[in-house]
Amino acid sequence: xxxxxxxxxxxxxxxxxxxxxxxxxxxxxxxxxxxxxxxxxxxxxxxxxxxxxxxxxxxxxxxxxxxxxxxxxxxxxxxxxxxxxxxxxxxxxxxxxxxxxxxxxxxxxxxxx
Amino acid sequence: xxxxxxxxxxxxxxxxxxxxxxxxxxxxxxxxxxxxxxxxxxxxxxxxxxxxxxxxxxxxxxxxxxxxxxxxxxxxxxxxxxxxxxxxxxxxxxxxxxxxxxxxxxxxxxxxxx
Numbered sequence: 001x002x003x004x005x006x007x008x009x010x011x012x013x014x015x016x017x018x019x020x021x022x023x024x025x026x027x028x029x030x031x032x033x034x035x036x037x038x039x040x041x042x043x044x045x046x047x048x049x050x051x052x053x054x055x056x057x058x059x060x061x062x063x064x065x066x067x068x069x070x071x072x073x074x075x076x077x078x079x080x081x082x083x084x085x086x087x088x089x090x091x092x093x094x095x096x097x098x099x100x101x102x103x104x105x106x107x108x109x110x111x112x113x
Numbered sequence: 114x115x116x117x118x119x120x121x122x123x124x125x126x127x128x129x130x131x132x133x134x135x136x137x138x139x140x141x142x143x144x145x146x147x148x149x150x151x152x153x154x155x156x157x158x159x160x161x162x163x164x165x166x167x168x169x170x171x172x173x174x175x176x177x178x179x180x181x182x183x184x185x186x187x188x189x190x191x192x193x194x195x196x197x198x199x200x201x202x203x204x205x206x207x208x209x210x211x212x213x214x215x216x217x218x219x220x221x222x223x224x225x226x227x
Contacts, residue, residue: 043217048214097214097215098164099145101159102157102215106156
């Protein structure tokens with residue numbers, strides 16, 4: 001089974017800090033995605049990547065950046081954390097989403113104080 | 114236009130009774146459709162998928178869904194609810210019309226009463 005691992009389940013950071021959320025997958029998938037999930041707003045796509053060093057903006061990229069230096073790792077960066085970035089962050093990967101969908105990590109619940 | 118609509122934000126059933134979670138999609142072509150489940154503070158897990166093969170799709174934990182093109186629906190059902198089914202469920206569509214990614218519905222929270 002494909003495994004998508006998010007390095008932290010819970011994080012608490014201070015306003016203004018630079019925050020790194022790490023995601024690693026073990027099945028050589030080209031495609032990786034970052035979502036945030038908030039009550040009443042569902043899943044919203046932040047960034048995605050189709051290959052190493054490639055990135056595409058999703059629906060809500062403001063305040064975020066990403067890094068994909070290696071195929072298996074896709075990092076989400078909050079340049080200067082703010083309280084409105086308190087959320088559940090979900091990473092996913094896929095080989096062919098049309099046939100197989102996405103495989104999700106367990107999520108990171110980030111609180112910015 | 115909304116590409117996938119989950120018709121109920123909350124559904125409540127008693128343990129042992131049937132479950133019906135409703136999903137409609139909009140697509141000009143033949144989409145791929147998925148249902149995911151998310152238990153509290155967990156990631157999303159794939160329940161089942163339709164990818165243009167059999168229209169009645171069986172998934173894990175006794176769930177199934179039927180693709181009805183004429184009704185543009187992909188409702189999720191289970192004959193008998195279990196307490197462990199309490200979770201949030203997402204209907205998801207993949208279609209080239211929406212670009213190279215999946216599109217998620219807003220989610221339906223299923224509550225199971227004892």
